[in-house]
Amino acid sequence: MTDRIIAVRKNGQGSIKEMKLSSGQVVDYHKAHEMAQNGQLEHVQLINGKDGELHLRSVPDGDPTNNLDNLPSF
Numbered sequence: 001m002t003d004r005i006i007a008v009r010k011n012g013q014g015s016i017k018e019m020k021l022s023s024g025q026v027v028d029y030h031k032a033h034e035m036a037q038n039g040q041l042e043h044v045q046l047i048n049g050k051d052g053e054l055h056l057r058s059v060p061d062g063d064p065t066n067n068l069d070n071l072p073s074f
Contacts, residue, residue, distance in 0.1 A: 004042045007074040
């Protein structure tokens with residue numbers, strides 16, 4: 001079964017630090033990263049950032065409302 005990220009919690013600098021999943025589970029960024037690598041999260045992908053690290057992001061679909069940065073806070 002796969003989950004979907006439905007809300008995010010950001011730190012003081014605006015970076016996402018935790019995510020709430022459709023199952024109700026709350027995971028930190030690193031756990032979500034691991035889940036995405038294992039195919040356990042829908043509508044996200046890992047991309048190579050300018051810093052050479054893999055970063056989690058929403059699958060581009062032309063709808064900015066479902067981008068991780070635009071999801072509701074919890």
